[in-house]
Amino acid sequence: MEYKSLLHKKLSEGVFVYTAETTPxxxxxxxxxxxxxxxxxGVADAINVTDSPGAKAHMSSLTAAIILAQNEIDPxxxxxxxxxxxxxxxxxxxxxxxxxVNNILCLSGDKPESGDQPDxxxxxxxxxxxxxxxxxxxxxxxxFPSGRKIEPPPNFFIGGAEVPTQGKPDIKKILNxxxxxxDFFQTQYVFExxxxxxxxKVLGDSGILEKTFFIIGLGPFNSAKSAKWMNENLYGVNxxxxxxxxxxxxxxxxxxxxxxxxxxxQTFQEIKGVKGVHLMGHKKEKVIAEIIKIxxxx
Numbered sequence: 001m002e003y004k005s006l007l008h009k010k011l012s013e014g015v016f017v018y019t020a021e022t023t024p025x026x027x028x029x030x031x032x033x034x035x036x037x038x039x040x041x042g043v044a045d046a047i048n049v050t051d052s053p054g055a056k057a058h059m060s061s062l063t064a065a066i067i068l069a070q071n072e073i074d075p076x077x078x079x080x081x082x083x084x085x086x087x088x089x090x091x092x093x094x095x096x097x098x099x100x101v102n103n104i105l106c107l108s109g110d111k112p113e114s115g116d117q118p119d120x121x122x123x124x125x126x127x128x129x130x131x132x133x134x135x136x137x138x139x140x141x142x143x144f145p146s147g148r149k150i151e152p153p154p155n156f157f158i159g160g161a162e163v164p165t166q167g168k169p170d171i172k173k174i175l176n177x178x179x180x181x182x183d184f185f186q187t188q189y190v191f192e193x194x195x196x197x198x199x200x201k202v203l204g205d206s207g208i209l210e211k212t213f214f215i216i217g218l219g220p221f222n223s224a225k226s227a228k229w230m231n232e233n234l235y236g237v238n239x240x241x242x243x244x245x246x247x248x249x250x251x252x253x254x255x256x257x258x259x260x261x262x263x264x265x266q267t268f269q270e271i272k273g274v275k276g277v278h279l280m281g282h283k284k285e286k287v288i289a290e291i292i293k294i295x296x297x298x
Contacts, residue, residue, distance in 0.1 A: 004157035006074040007046040017276030020044040024059035039289035046074040055115025080109025085125035097154030105159035106131040136181025163236035164199040184213040188236040209273040219280040220257040
């Protein structure tokens with residue numbers, strides 16, 4: 001098998017992977033980014049580079065992903081259809097692969113109204129699923145949608161997003177994503193074992209787990225207050241009351257949150273079809289690195 005990236009290789013070999021996430025800095029110096037992600041280097045198996053999350057501008061995700069690749073870190077480039085038309089997206093895809101950025105995660109992007117420049121006009125020339133199909137065409141058929149040939153073609157490992165906490169999985173929708181080109185899924189935060197077990201069982205019974213890889217979202221909280229905020233403000237996030245109470249009763253809420261993450265990772269590893277965890281958290285690169293190191297030892 002020809003592996004498209006280090007992440008693809010590890011997943012294909014049955015390694016339980018740990019992916020992390022970083023938001024590119026508000027800085028025009030690459031050393032700021034390198035310093036930021038330093039705790040995760042050699043610890044996380046791949047690092048997602050977000051694309052103007054919360055509809056707020058930062059260093060471009062493509063530039064940041066290239067910087068990671070040049071520093072021997074396997075990046076996952078997040079691309080949203082919110083900010084670019086199809087021509088710009090296709091150009092970015094070709095440029096990414098040319099500089100060894102082959103993991104991509106295709107997303108819609110947060111609405112501009114939620115950001116700090118609410119008058120921004122969203123592009124949305126194509127959907128995130130069309131972006132998946134376009135990337136798949138470029139690697140598989142070796143051509144642009146126009147029919148023009150690409151030689152050599154890009155070598156993408158294509159990701160999509162899922163939200164396990166929104167009830168039973170939509171099997172037809174997920175199968176369609178796979179058919180369009182999705183190789184792996186990273187999910188929204190999941191903090192309930194029962195919900196994830198039920199979700200993965202439905203996927204297993206439908207045969208989906210034989211066709212793709214699922215990496216489950218997780219992450220530490222600063223406090224019970226931040227857990228409540230996530231419940232109220234982030235789509236698809238459901239932090240159980242038992243976790244919130246546990247945080248409220250803890251002397252050190254961040255430390256307790258790390259323990260909760262470690263317990264959930266251990267539980268998730270035992271669920272059929274879970275191939276890894278995706279650890280998220282704003283400015284939590286150091287904490288996430290600590291969680292991954294401890295988890296790998298247990």
